[in-house]
Amino acid sequence: MPAASLTPTVAAPDVENALGALRARGLRATSARRLLVEALFAAAEPVTAPELAAGLDGGVPGADLAAVYRNLQMLERIGLVRHTHAGHGPALYALADRVASEFLRCEACGDLWALPPSALALVRDAVRRTTGWEARFTHFPLVGLCPACAASHAAGDTRR
Amino acid sequence: MPAASLTPTVAAPDVENALGALRARGLRATSARRLLVEALFAAAEPVTAPELAAGLDGGVPGADLAAVYRNLQMLERIGLVRHTHAGHGPALYALADRVASEFLRCEACGDLWALPPSALALVRDAVRRTTGWEARFTHFPLVGLCPACAASHAAGDTRR
DNA sequence: ATGCAATTGCAACGGGGTTGCAGCTGCTCA
DNA sequence: TGAGCAGCTGCAACCCCGTTGCAATTGCAT
The missing domain is CATH 1.10.10.10 (Winged helix-like DNA-binding domain superfamily/Winged helix DNA-binding domain)
Structure with a gap:
């Protein structure tokens, strides 16, 4: 379901x-x-x-x-x-009326950002234009690397 | 972890x-x-x-x-x-070298789209510009409504 | 007050995956 | 070639997140 x-x-x-x-x-x-x-x-x-x-x-x-x-x-x-x-x-x-609607979750450090719904308007636009989909980051977060992890990852990071 | x-x-x-x-x-x-x-x-x-x-x-x-x-x-x-x-x-x-890198999953009908990595470049750009994050839709999909479900949802749909 | 369906509380179950451990087996080195 | 010993396997038990079945309870409309 x-x-x-x-x-x-x-x-x-x-x-x-x-x-x-x-x-x-x-x-x-x-x-x-x-x-x-x-x-x-x-x-x-x-x-x-x-x-x-x-x-x-x-x-x-x-x-x-x-x-x-x-x-x-x-x-x-x-x-x-x-x-x-x-x-x-x-x-x-x-x-329901309290949740800051949109979430980003970092795959590397686990960090979770909550953003006001308006913050990702441009992203939703880009998704709509390139795929026809209506993206929603409220129930499942947008997943990726937060600025810090993205940086340490770009530099040849030595974690693990 | x-x-x-x-x-x-x-x-x-x-x-x-x-x-x-x-x-x-x-x-x-x-x-x-x-x-x-x-x-x-x-x-x-x-x-x-x-x-x-x-x-x-x-x-x-x-x-x-x-x-x-x-x-x-x-x-x-x-x-x-x-x-x-x-x-x-x-x-x-x-x-690893076989996966069509990027996924979109529809929250309403469960449909899963697999797109070539390049298809969402503009979306990744928008995410980078507005949040500083490096979005990845390979491990967890981008979640939202597929074109069909988005349409039936926009019209006052009567599901449920 | 009374009746009766909506809820509770408990226990058992289910999917998805991890872990402990005794015994087996690739692999390396003589 | 074969002996030794990590690295693995297979099995069973376990963990987490929820869901479900069911008898006993309890809101609430009358």
Whole structure:
């Protein structure tokens, strides 16, 4: 099943509002979901599902990873949440209206840059002109070498 | 451990030559490796490790997946082999001097395009100019929407 | 309050790949 | 030619990231 994260973004100013968005769609505002949404609002940066599950243990019953995944998936279907694949590790989740849309990941040092959507407009233009594709660097990053690694690589670097 | 597949490509005209490249580095040309290299030479397109292991059962002892992975890794370190991540499935391996260097993957329909390295020169230029990065679409593809999906998406598509 | 479908929590599973280790085997050197 | 010994193999167990099945629970509309 392809077609992921192409849902329009939904912005929620706060936890109550986000839960309201669920109820409006006939979904239930359960305590597990409240905790998850609170954790997402509390997170400064995109976080992994295990991190979210770990952070959720403010509730007595241990936060279940499977439920976290299910709920993240549902929140993403709704448009409240978005995730990115930043390398080989687990995906990073964040409230949809918070993510700085575009990512670059360095293949050599692993560094991840987050850029405002406008920053790569020229790149998207070039892709459109030369291939007809509509490039998106939100769900999967643009991969390459960051300036530092590109430099050390151009000079005959001696790593390894 | 980042830093993958940045080794310079090594071309081997045939199986004997490839095995020679191993010996030249103090590595052993074992029968398992011979079978693997033969399978790679026989493959018309990039193949997965499980496919390689399955194809290797010309030898009496069943080809071991773990050994296949270890040997692919080693061949890649040497520069004889390269792999690409074409979506969510397993990685695709091929002889380094055979891969059509650049890939585009459609997030909506899953389609994968392979383009000659020159095709994305302008894109790499745009990336370099606007970010200072050296983009590479060989190991991880450029992700976005293919022309068809971009069109149906622009029109208010009703999928889902 | 009551009913009942939506959810949870737990455990088991699945794909993709890595690792530990005992035993086998290319390769080098006498 | 064959002995010695790293370098490998094959097997099984394991790890990570998620997903799924299912019985028990719980929102929430009535």
